[in-house]
Amino acid sequence: MSDKLSPQQRSWNMSRIRGKNTKPELLVRRLVHAKGYRFRLPGRSGSVRLPGRPDLVFAGRRKVIFVNGCFWHFHDCRVGQHAPKANAEFWAAKRSRTRERDAEQRKQLQEAGWDVLTVWECELRDSSALESTLENFLDSRT
Template sequence: MSDRLTPEQRSWNMSRIRGKNTKPELLVRRLLHSKGYRYRLHGRSGSARLPGNPDLVFAGRRKVIFINGCFWHFHDCRAGQHAPKANATFWEAKRTRTRERDGQQRRQLEAAGWEVLTVWECELKDGSALEAQLMAFLGARGPRPNLSHS
């Protein structure tokens, strides 16, 4: 089956897919911020970049969170297992490389003493389960500093 879009239309569509500040990422960020958690964005721990540029970095806890799209990162859910018919060989190779790179970056982070959680796009559908998963991973929120100057 051939692509219904012209190469120019497909290129325009693909150029609109973001790698940062995606809707799933913003949803997780809002949830965690509302619970009092504070984090750095997109792989920074101080001035150093972490392998894989995690979406959320909790430097004091040595924990990072990746928020992955099921299709792009080849998740084992229904959306992740959908195989495009157009240019199938290209997409299979691309998604397989992404999965392998994700695993390598996870191993690098863990070897450096970081705990890693991957939140999949399909897991965002159940808000209470997502919240429980995030709270279990991050643990109790520490006491807030007293900023009042008496």
């Protein structure tokens, strides 16, 4: 099946997909901040350079949170398992590389003594469960 959009239209659509300050990321930030936890954002002056550039860094607790989109990071939910039909080989390879890169960065962080939590886009639907997950992660002493 061919793409319904021209290459220029597809390029424009893809250029509009943000890599930071996404709606899911902002929602998690609001939840965490409302609970009284303070965090840093990567790339700010004075912050530590960490593998994978986590979305939220809790330096005093040695904890980081990634907020991942299910499709882009190949989650095992329905959205993450959707495989594009157009240019299927390209997308399969790209998403596999993303999954491998995520695993490597998580390993590097853990070896450096950081605890890592990944919040998936699909988990944002149940805010009470998400709040509980975030509190348990941030309050744990592991």
